[in-house]
Amino acid sequence: MIKTLSTRKRLQLAGASAIALSAACLAPTAAMAQDTAPSSATVETIIVTTTRREENIQDVANSVTASSGEALAPFTEGGADILSLGARIPSVYAESSNGRVAPRFYIRGLGNTDFDLAASQPVSVIMDNVVMENVILKSFPLFDVAQVEIARGPQGTLFGRNTTAGTIKFDSVRPSQETDGYVSVTAGSYGTMNLEAAMGGAILEDVLSARLSLLSQHRDDWIDNGFTGENNALGGHDEMAGRAQLFFTPNDSFDALLNVHARSLTGTSAVFRANILSPGSNSLNGNFVRDEVYYDSTFNNPQAYDNWGTSATLNFYTGSGLTLTSITAFESADGYSLGDIDGGNLVTGPGFIPFPSETQDGIDTLEQFTQEFRLASDDSQATTWQVGAYYFESEFDITTVGPNGGFPPSxxxxxxxxxxxxxxxxxxxxxxxxxxxxGIRFTHDAKDLIGVVTSIPVTPVSVSDDQISWDLSAYYDLDDRQAVFARLARGFRGPSIQARDVAFFSQPSVADSETSTSFELGYKSEPLDGRARFNATAFYYQVDDLQLSAVGGAGNLVQLINADRGVGYGFEIDSEIFVTDNLFVTAGFSWNETELQDNDLEVGVCAQCTVLDPDADIDGFHEVDGNPFPQAPDYILSFTARYSIPAGNGGEWFAYTDWYYQGRTNLFLYESEEFYSDGNFEGGLRVGYAGELSGGQDYEIALFARNITDEENLVGGIDFNNNTGFVNEPRIVGASFRASLN
Structure with missing residues (x-):
């Protein structure tokens, strides 16, 4: 699995991914390693904060995967964004139809395909202890990250907000009294450039420390617009981001961490491609050309977003061992994305849109304020507890408009x-x-929608709900290196309002609250005298009033709906092993079965594809009872390996590879012969040298390739009238240099 390791070299061993392999595969490998090449290396103790306390990951009664920030480097150095986490961690998937903003996460198959900028998601993204609720805030770029933690299953007690599927928690490297930092420079194909730098240390000895972190990413436009004849018209991006932190420790009874961060993005939104699927097939056809589209517009799908935020985390420590924590945070964002959503004016194919279909959606002045108070007992007691209160408030405008004042009206x-x-x-x-x-949590959630400037009268909509979330768990040590656990939990996602159809002369739609009840059994171990880690969890969950987004039909509408229920079950495995001191392997596997259960649920379908679901009423709407959840891979298999050769003077040559393989994934609520993916895979490779400069600084020089086999994978679609789809990123080849600044 992706993990944190105790030294820089071992961090490189962990590489960049959460990986997968079955128990049957791990055991023979471990036995062979023990017989042929004993290793003195041991896996590191990973400390996580899933329970809002610092605990060994092996002692947590929950299915958790943790990754160091350096383990993400092979992805981000190639220009990848937060979506790179998808399909590289068991039971975790991610996708977006909005470019580098508005990522959608899925855990154990449970997520939300709604592309509206106000959409809520059952996976909560938390950055530096602040919930990033809006989809734009969730896309903040990854740099100078200390650790990423993925907690699967409902996390409705301690984190609460919209966590029926789980949480993804990012923690930045914090300031310390020791001077440290790094610089990383990458150059790759398509003009890809990536620069990261961070520096921190003491300002006042034992009292005040600071850290400044910066990111700059660039990729040239590389996709031609064959309709307008413009070369290199789209596909690129420029992103700048920064973070400044102050850590104030005046005495043993108080500390304060202040955080200010900002990002600016300009580039290309999602690249939709018309008629790249033929009726009766989900394989890309001859209309697909990686570096060419046929957009009947000169705008070429631009997007631009700016956001910034600040937070203050205050800890007060009493002489009796109690800790009072206050977290105050503010986030703001503005921006837009424009998309040629019919995929362009390419006439060849089963469908044709006889009019321009280009829409711009944007957020105006998003403001989010959160406040949390938490009182926790001394960790050293046999009985520990914590209580708290949380407040959340946000408001923003969403504007939908056609380009040049055309349809849809603003x-x-x-x-x-x-x-x-x-x-x-x-x-x-x-x-x-x-x-x-x-644990237990009471939540009151209220949402309101009003039309500010609309073409038709919009009736204001107000929804609210009060719910209780809870969890119960038991953790049992079998011996010093083995444990089992059981967990029963209930999560809650508040009611949602979808208003994108207002621009298309329809009223808003509403989905009622959904609740999830989950049961899981887990096993955790560190066999082979600590040279390996093997964790496995089996689970079953039921979601009542499952929130879904139905897209398409004759009116091409976007409507929120509720299914009576949805169920999911399966298992996931995280494993890693030092085969020898020089060979480190991580592996993992997840199997997820999901099913919609609603005898009366019918949805609109695509006009030019082969729908497999029945239309009992012959009204154009097809029944989806029994179908899998959308964007829910039935299995994920991933793997990494790193081999090093000592080179003297503390240096080493190394080779690192990572791969993932994704099982069948249905793209929409209905099933068809066209809109699914099966067998998508990607691999990466890094080879290089790691050593030490004369001043004691570590450095690394490497050649790398992402999507090394240049796979062309269908990852999403729009069920308009012309089988529109979009694909993964192309192969990126380049070189990188990284050095510590200690």
Whole structure:
């Protein structure tokens, strides 16, 4: 799995991914390694904060994967963004139909395909202890990251907001009294440039420290517009981001961490391609050309977003071991994306759109304010507890408009959301082997929609709900290196409002709250005298009133709906092993089965594809009862390996590779012969030298390739009238240099 390691060289061994392999595969490999090449290396103790306390990942009664920031380097150095986490961690998938903004995450098959900028998601993204609720905020770029933690299953007690599927938590490298930093420079194909730098250290000894982190990414436009004859018209991007932190530690009873961060992005939104699927097939046809589109517009799908935020985390420590924590945060964002959503004016194919279909959606002055208070007991006691309260408020305008004043007419709607909750959690060490835990959270969630400037009258919409989330768990140590756990949890996602259709002369739609109840059994171990880690979890969950987004039909509308229920079950495996001191392998596997359960649920379907679901009423709407969830891979298999050769003077030559393989993934609520993917895979390779400069700084020089086999994978579609789809990133080949600044 992706993991944190104790030294820089071992961080490189972990490489860049969460990986997968079955238990049956791991055991023979481990046995062979023990017989032929004993290793003195051991896997590192990984500390996570899934329970809002610092704990060994092996001691947490939950399915959790953790990754160091340096382990993400092979992805980000090639220009990749936060979507690179998808399909490289068991049971975790990610996709977007909006370029480098508005990522959509799925855990154990549960997610949300809604592309509206106000969409809520059942996977909560948390950055530096702040919930990033809006999809634009979730896309903040990854740089100078200390650790990423993925907690699967409902996390509705301690994190609460919209966590029926789980949480993805990012923690930046914090300032310290020791001077440290790094610089990383990458150059690759398509003019890809990536620069990262960070520097931190003491300002006042033992009192004040600071850290400044910077990111610059660039890629040239590389896709031609064959319709207008413009070469290199789209496909590129420029992104700048920065983060400044101050850590104030005046005495043993108080500390404060202040964080200010910002990002500016300009570039190309999603590249939609018309008629790249033939009726009866999900294989890309001859209309697909990687570096060419046929957009009947000179705009070429631009997007631009700016956002910034700030937070203050204050800790007060009492003499009795209590800790009072306050986290105050503010986030703001503005921007837009324009898309030729019919995929261009390419006439060859099953469908043709006889008019321009280009739409721009943008967020105006998004403002999010959050406040959390938490009181926690001393960690050293047999019984530990924490209680707290949380407040969330956001407001923003979404404007939908056609380019040059065309259709659709300019429409602006305002979304307001206010939420507050109170929570508590307690754990008790019953004996040397058994720990029991339980928690509860009450949440009030209210949302309002009003039309600010609209072409038709919009009736204001207000929705709210009060819900209780909870969890119960038991963790049992079998011995010093093995443990089992059981967990039962309930999560809650508040009601949602979808207003994009207002621009197309339809009223908003509403989805009621969804609740998820999950049960999981897990096994955690560090066999072979600590040279390996093997964690496995089996799970079953049921979601009542599952929120879904139905897109398409004769009116090409976007409507929120609820299914009576959805169920999911399966298992996931995280594993890693030092085969020898020089060969480190990580592997993992997840199998997820999902099913919609609603005898009365029917949705509109694509006009030019082969729909497999019945239309009992012969009204053009097809039944989806029994179908898998959309964008839910039935399995994910991934793997990494790193081999090093010592070169003297503390240096080494190394080779690192990572691969993932994704099983069948249905793209929409209905099933068809066209809109699914099966067998998508990608691989990467890095070869280079790591050594030490005369001043003691570590450095690394490497050649790399992302998507080394240049796979052309269908990753999404638009069920318009012409089988429009979009694909993965092309192969990127380049070189990188990284050095510490200690």
């Amino acid at each position: 429409t602006t709607v305002r979304h307001d959301n206010t939420l507050w909750s109170a929570f508590g959690q307690v754990s008790h060490q019953l004996n040397d082997n058994l720990e029991l835990s339980g």
